Amino acid sequence: MAENSDVRTQLRDAILRGAYAPRQRLIEADLAEEYGASRFTLRNALIQLEAEGLIELQPNRGARVREITVREAIEITEIRQSVESLVAARAAEKASEEQIGFLRRLGEDMREAVDQGELMRYSELNATLHGTLREIAEHTAANRVLEQLNGQLVRHQFRLFLVPGRPTTSLPEHLAIIEGVCLRDAETAGAAMAAHVGSVITTLRSFEEAPATV
Numbered sequence: 230m231a232e233n234s235d236v237r238t239q240l241r242d243a244i245l246r247g248a249y250a251p252r253q254r255l256i257e258a259d260l261a262e263e264y265g266a267s268r269f270t271l272r273n274a275l276i277q278l279e280a281e282g283l284i285e286l287q288p289n290r291g292a293r294v295r296e297i298t299v300r301e302a303i304e305i306t307e308i309r310q311s312v313e314s315l316v317a318a319r320a321a322e323k324a325s326e327e328q329i330g331f332l333r334r335l336g337e338d339m340r341e342a343v344d345q346g347e348l349m350r351y352s353e354l355n356a357t358l359h360g361t362l363r364e365i366a367e368h369t370a371a372n373r374v375l376e377q378l379n380g381q382l383v384r385h386q387f388r389l390f391l392v393p394g395r396p397t398t399s400l401p402e403h404l405a406i407i408e409g410v411c412l413r414d415a416e417t418a419g420a421a422m423a424a425h426v427g428s429v430i431t432t433l434r435s436f437e438e439a440p441a442t443v
Contacts, residue, residue: 235264236264236266236270236271236274237273237274237277237278239264240260240264240274240275240278241278241281241283241380244278244283244284244294245283245380249294250294251294251295251296251297252293252294252296253293253294254291254292254293255275255284255291255292255293255294256291257271257272257275257291257292275292279292281377281380282295282297282377282380283295283380297382299433299436299437300437302382302433302436303430303433303434303437305378305382306382306426306429306430306433307430308374308378309375309378309379309382309426310422310423310426310427310430311423312371312374312375312378313359313375313422313423313426314419314420314422314423314426315366315368315371315419316362316363316366316368316371316372316375316422317362317366317406317409317410317418317419317421317422318415318416318418318419318422319365319366319367319368319371319415320362320363320365320366320410320418321409321410321412321413321414321415321417321418321419322413322415323365323366323367324365324410324411324413328361328365329410329411331361332358332361332407332410332411333407333411335354335357335358335361335407336403336404336407336408338354339351339354339355339358339400339403339404340400340404342354342396343396343397343400348396351396351400355399355403358403358406358407362406362410363375365410392432395432398428399425399428402421402424402425402428403425405417405421405424405425406418406421406422406425408421409421
């Protein structure tokens with residue numbers, strides 16, 4: 230039988246990659262068989278995922294994937310703005326010469342990806358940048374909060390990725406963050422991150438005004 234942590238991780242990853250659609254019912258018996266887990270183990274995993282905001286447990290109706298509204302996504306991103314800014318500032322204070330070199334190369338790779346229209350590569354590099362800053366910052370509580378917040382935003386992050394011209398807008402924002410960290414200027418790095426996440430909030434608000442049909 231699978232351990233509770235294994236089942237939670239596998240089910241969480243499946244939800245985040247879109248294997249289960251928002252509001253889709255999660256049948257415990259089917260999931261227990263799929264993940265090779267006992268009903269007790271699966272139930273504990275579902276409780277943990279509910280605490281993360283990824284699913285809903287409804288009395289007498291079981292579990293379903295939670296749909297995050299645009300309004301909730303905006304509120305979550307507002308919290309993320311403060312935490313990500315803290316992480317960027319901390320990274321600027323702690324970055325080593327080797328880490329600074331990596332960030333500068335990463336910035337050039339991001340610029341090249343946008344110039345060549347390689348949007349999927351740019352999206353992956355974007356994730357690498359934010360992950361690298363968290364690693365440099367070594368702020369355990371902030372990393373834990375961001376992991377939970379970002380998990381709830383996956384669907385809306387995909388919509389951001391599809392916005393025409395979004396990479397062209399976000400590239401200079403990312404480069405400004407990198408520059409602040411590489412200069413070991415905590416104030417500049419934190420402000421650049423706040424501005425970047427602020428632009429994400431602005432784009433999310435446009436979704437609220439004109440809801441997507443997909």
